[in-house]
Amino acid sequence: MEIRLTSNEVIQLRKDDSIFSALKEAGIYLVASCGGKGTCGKCKVKVIEGNFEADSYGKLTGEEKKSGLVLACQTFPLADIRIAIPKESRLVIGDKIAISKTKDLVAYLKSYGVGLNPFVRTMSLKLPPPTITDNIGDLDRLKRALAEQGINSMGFRHGSIAAMGKTLREADWTVELAYIEDPDDGREAVSIYPSAQEGSNYGLAVDIGTTTVVVYLADLKTGEVIDIGSTYNSQIRFGDDVITRIVHATEGGGLQELKDAVVSDINTITDSLVEKHSIDPAMIQAASIAGNTTMAHIFWGLDPGSIREMPYIPELNSFPLWRASTAGLSINPEGRVYTFPCIASYVGGDIVAGVLASKMTRSEELALFMDIGTNGEIAIGNNEWIMTAACSAGPCFEGSGIKCGMRATPGAIESVIIDPVTLDPSIRVIGGGSPLGICGSGMIDAISEMLLTGIIDQKGKFLEGKSDRIRRGEDSPEYVIFSDRRLEKDIVLSEIDIENLLRAKAAVYSGISTLITEAGLAMDAIERVYVAGGFGNYLNIGKAVLIGMIPDIPEERYTFMGNTSITGAYLCLLSKELRNEAAEIASKMTYVELSVSKMFMDEYVSALFLPHTNMNLFPSVAARLMLP
Numbered sequence: 001m002e003i004r005l006t007s008n009e010v011i012q013l014r015k016d017d018s019i020f021s022a023l024k025e026a027g028i029y030l031v032a033s034c035g036g037k038g039t040c041g042k043c044k045v046k047v048i049e050g051n052f053e054a055d056s057y058g059k060l061t062g063e064e065k066k067s068g069l070v071l072a073c074q075t076f077p078l079a080d081i082r083i084a085i086p087k088e089s090r091l092v093i094g095d096k097i098a099i100s101k102t103k104d105l106v107a108y109l110k111s112y113g114v115g116l117n118p119f120v121r122t123m124s125l126k127l128p129p130p131t132i133t134d135n136i137g138d139l140d141r142l143k144r145a146l147a148e149q150g151i152n153s154m155g156f157r158h159g160s161i162a163a164m165g166k167t168l169r170e171a172d173w174t175v176e177l178a179y180i181e182d183p184d185d186g187r188e189a190v191s192i193y194p195s196a197q198e199g200s201n202y203g204l205a206v207d208i209g210t211t212t213v214v215v216y217l218a219d220l221k222t223g224e225v226i227d228i229g230s231t232y233n234s235q236i237r238f239g240d241d242v243i244t245r246i247v248h249a250t251e252g253g254g255l256q257e258l259k260d261a262v263v264s265d266i267n268t269i270t271d272s273l274v275e276k277h278s279i280d281p282a283m284i285q286a287a288s289i290a291g292n293t294t295m296a297h298i299f300w301g302l303d304p305g306s307i308r309e310m311p312y313i314p315e316l317n318s319f320p321l322w323r324a325s326t327a328g329l330s331i332n333p334e335g336r337v338y339t340f341p342c343i344a345s346y347v348g349g350d351i352v353a354g355v356l357a358s359k360m361t362r363s364e365e366l367a368l369f370m371d372i373g374t375n376g377e378i379a380i381g382n383n384e385w386i387m388t389a390a391c392s393a394g395p396c397f398e399g400s401g402i403k404c405g406m407r408a409t410p411g412a413i414e415s416v417i418i419d420p421v422t423l424d425p426s427i428r429v430i431g432g433g434s435p436l437g438i439c440g441s442g443m444i445d446a447i448s449e450m451l452l453t454g455i456i457d458q459k460g461k462f463l464e465g466k467s468d469r470i471r472r473g474e475d476s477p478e479y480v481i482f483s484d485r486r487l488e489k490d491i492v493l494s495e496i497d498i499e500n501l502l503r504a505k506a507a508v509y510s511g512i513s514t515l516i517t518e519a520g521l522a523m524d525a526i527e528r529v530y531v532a533g534g535f536g537n538y539l540n541i542g543k544a545v546l547i548g549m550i551p552d553i554p555e556e557r558y559t560f561m562g563n564t565s566i567t568g569a570y571l572c573l574l575s576k577e578l579r580n581e582a583a584e585i586a587s588k589m590t591y592v593e594l595s596v597s598k599m600f601m602d603e604y605v606s607a608l609f610l611p612h613t614n615m616n617l618f619p620s621v622a623a624r625l626m627l628p
């Protein structure tokens with residue numbers, strides 16, 4: 001049997017294969033927030049002709065079904081079939097994501113008052129050439145030169161010395177020795193190369209996010225970031241969030257598949273960077289990896305199953321150094337890989353890296369660090385103490401579980417303003433043109449504007465008859481944000497979407513309020529808020545306060561930090577002192593398990609209102625809504 005696409009591409013199909021798995025096998029990936037369980041409704045394809053059996057239509061509306069749409073993961077062709085894949089269903093995971101270098105990282109590193117002390121260091125050695133009387137072997141000659149510099153212990157493995165003899169002779173016995181000081185194994189050589197070779201000690205800083213993978217290529221001698229690469233984490237094809245990935249790794253037996261996916265993402269980016277800058281990959285001798293606990297486990301090939309089972313204890317919270325060849329990275333096989341320590345199942349190395357990058361533990365000022373990405377992690381504290389928690393906000397700000405939701409990519413509505421008189425919205429679409437869906441910042445905008453204009457009440461319910469744009473949807477009332485007859489569907493926000501978003505924003509706010517209350521403080525005591533994460537880049541503070549997602553404190557206390565996970569990974573690649581500081585931060589962090597906290601549950605219920613049941617916590621919003 002075969003599937004024919006509208007592009008006339010033909011895909012072979014085995015008996016009992018779903019359309020989804022046949023497309024996946026052929027390298028065509030669909031958005032699959034639920035990992036193929038039939039619950040997210042994102043893997044829609046249109047059957048143009050051919051017979052099939054559908055196990056379920058999930059959330060598809062009657063209209064959508066009538067137009068031929070099916071869920072690819074639930075649909076099994078019975079004969080040859082012809083389909084069309086709507087643009088919004090396609091997942092282009094090889095796409096580069098535009099990431100800009102926002103700060104001068106060398107200056108930022110220096111601002112910590114630490115020197116350049118990279119992970120793999122180099123020393124110059126000038127050896128006397130052998131003679132009839134000075135006739136010791138090459139390695140002994142090298143060790144003798146080291147001893148003259150006061151270094152009596154240095155381990156050598158086959159990989160670092162296999163080409164030594166040739167290199168020494170070609171370099172006229174003047175070489176650089178790259179080595180590492182491993183806290184467990186002591187000093188060990190990584191490579192030997194001619195001193196005359198230019199710019200020859202590089203490293204990678206890597207952020208393995210649940211959604212994206214970012215790589216910085218840095219010169220370890222100067223600290224300069226030579227270039228940046230990024231892509232979607234191709235594990236996305238197995239599900240949007242860490243839970244679906246854990247399920248795939250454990251129940252689906254897909255751990256190796258997930259590991260291979262992310263290692264291949266890092267290698268693909270690295271390969272393109274080395275090619276662009278004509279760098280020998282063997283000269284990349286170190287990598288510093290930051291990721292959440294699930295991502296770190298998968299990268300390490302460890303079973304992440306215990307992360308989602310009571311009492312939620314991961315296999316590893318601190319990771320030994322790793323050889324690049326064992327990790328599978330396409331750099332110098334003898335190079336070393338550092339992995340950030342994690343705190344708990346849902347507070348990982350990305351948060352330790354973020355706290356390090358925010359410098360909040362270096363100041364007396366009481367600060368809140370929040371990373372709202374696929375989940376939502378927070379830390380509160382200063383140079384004396386620090387508490388942390390995961391809010392389980394879920395990935396709905398990235399479009400998952402929202403009817404027309406999508407990530408902040410071209411085609412997403414990122415901003416919505418509603419005219420208070422006509423109640424018509426004006427929208428801004430990433431990249432311009434017609435919208436394909438709405439992303440997190442657009443959703444927050446839309447809800448806050450609907451609240452301000454009275455389209456919804458403080459419970460998030462539509463006031464029927466208030467606007468012509470409110471209509472009865474398939475499963476709940478909905479507000480039409482964008483409609484164009486030429487398009488297959490309208491972009492709407494339904495009451496069920498709003499409920500999901502209220503739950504997510506309530507999880508974030510109640511996480512913050514639980515930690516602050518546990519610390520015996522009030523919200524107003526927070527002197528600085530560091531907002532991190534991809535989503536943090538687009539967050540409109542005023543509107544996030546309006547819906548009660550973040551504390552109602554003066555806007556000037558908020559600072560956007562961008563991707564702090566990659567900044568932390570860079571800092572630790574270049575500085576031994578900061579690697580020690582990261583370890584100290586991790587050991588100082590007190591983790592609060594919110595899923596068993598009664599206080600969190602009470603706070604959560606109160607925060608399900610817009611902005612909150614206790615309006616005293618949101619005086620600026622009360623004033624805008626003209627509430628007493």
Ligand code: FES
Pocket residue numbers: 031032033034035036037038039040041042043058071072073074
């Ligand atoms: S409904 Fe098919 S992947 Fe979620």
